[in-house]
Amino acid sequence: MADILGAEVDEEGFLVDLKDWTKEIAVEMAKGDDIELSEEHWDVINFLRDYFEEYQIAPAVRVLTKAIGKQFGKEKGNSKYLYSLFPYGPGKQGCRFAGLPKPTGCI
Amino acid sequence: MSTKKFMYLNRRAPYGTVYALESLEVVLIAAAFDQDVSLAFMDDGVYQLVEGQNTDGIGMKNFSKTFHALGDYDINQFFVSAESLTERGLSADDLMPLVWEDEDDDWAEKPSVKVVSNVELSKLMSEQDVCLSF
Numbered sequence: 364m365a366d367i368l369g370a371e372v373d374e375e376g377f378l379v380d381l382k383d384w385t386k387e388i389a390v391e392m393a394k395g396d397d398i399e400l401s402e403e404h405w406d407v408i409n410f411l412r413d414y415f416e417e418y419q420i421a422p423a424v425r426v427l428t429k430a431i432g433k434q435f436g437k438e439k440g441n442s443k444y445l446y447s448l449f450p451y452g453p454g455k456q457g458c459r460f461a462g463l464p465k466p467t468g469c470i
Numbered sequence: 471m472s473t474k475k476f477m478y479l480n481r482r483a484p485y486g487t488v489y490a491l492e493s494l495e496v497v498l499i500a501a502a503f504d505q506d507v508s509l510a511f512m513d514d515g516v517y518q519l520v521e522g523q524n525t526d527g528i529g530m531k532n533f534s535k536t537f538h539a540l541g542d543y544d545i546n547q548f549f550v551s552a553e554s555l556t557e558r559g560l561s562a563d564d565l566m567p568l569v570w571e572d573e574d575d576d577w578a579e580k581p582s583v584k585v586v587s588n589v590e591l592s593k594l595m596s597e598q599d600v601c602l603s604f
Contacts, residue, residue, distance in 0.1 A: 418539035419531060423502060426542045 367391050377459050384412075384462030392460050396451065404448050404460070406435055411461040421458045421466035428453075474599035475506045480515035481603065485530050490518050493604035494536060501543040508547035508598075510591060512554045515604075519550060519565045519583065534566065541570030546582040553588050 365372050368391055370383035376392065378384055389408060393400045400408075410431060414422050422430065424442060432440015439445075445453035454466045478497050484490045500507060511519055518534065525532040540546070548568060555561060568582040586594070595601050 417535065419533055419535045420498065420539060422539070423498070423543065425502075426539075429542070 367395075375459075375465065377465055378462045381462055381464070388462065389460045396456065398449075400460070401448075403439075407431065407445065407448060407453065407457055408461045410434065411457055411463060415461070415463050421454065421463050423466065424452070424454050427457075473504065473506050475508070475597060476500060477508050477510055477595060477598040477601045479510045479512070479595070479601060479603040480518055481511075481513040483514040484518040484523065484534065485525065485528060489604045490515070491531075491533055493602075494533060496602070496604075497540070497545065498536075498543065501540075501545055504544075507545050508549060508594070509545065510549045510551075510594070512551035512588070512591065514554075514558075516550055516554045516558065516560060516565075519548065519568075520560065521564060521566045537566060537568055541568065541582060544570075546570035546580070548583040549591060549594060550583060550585045551588055551591055552585050555585065 365374075365376075367376075367378075368385070368388050370385075370388055371379040373379055376395075378388070390400055393404070398404070407427075411421060411427075414427075414430070424445075428440050428442055428445060431445065442453070445457075449456040449460075458464070458466055478493055480490060480493050482489045497507065497509065519537065520534075523532055523534040537548075550562075550565065555564075562583070562585045565583055569579040570582050571577045572580050
């Protein structure tokens, strides 16, 4: 089994145990994708973690864009902005950095 | 693509089998297709909506929290059998206060759960294009 900083990940790079997550793991995962995490990345990552804590699921992209726009300003509530942060998809890549399972219905 | 009426009928207790969780997963996937979706709860299925579930002792995910997210997925029709509640000594007050935000009404929060008689429930079922039972 592969691991990131000692935390086990599955074949797609998602954490096997959500409880293993640390900020350092997120930074390390991002590095592997050639991304340096900015303030804006962390806004989304923290939002995803809070959402999961509250609802026990990762949000669908359209729910995520709507909620990000509501919370961080209209200019950020669109998929173009979210894809600029997470080129492999805010759901898939964002959730992976946030230590969450792959979103339901996400291919 | 035309819109069809989908009803997901839930008749089993939330834990012990995987039916309730699977139903919820299917509902979440189906929500992406902009259909007219409603959920119905009868028999032991009404327990899925009971407030204050705690799964610490059984090592399962407490997915009852996920029902609170469904309003954001435009799923806001939860029909619960009045008879099934009464048979189990439950009432509408024992259920989670699920709400949805009405975009056309200044995002006012409105209740999603409606307790109906079995007669009303069967009428609702007969109006569906697709009815999936879990």
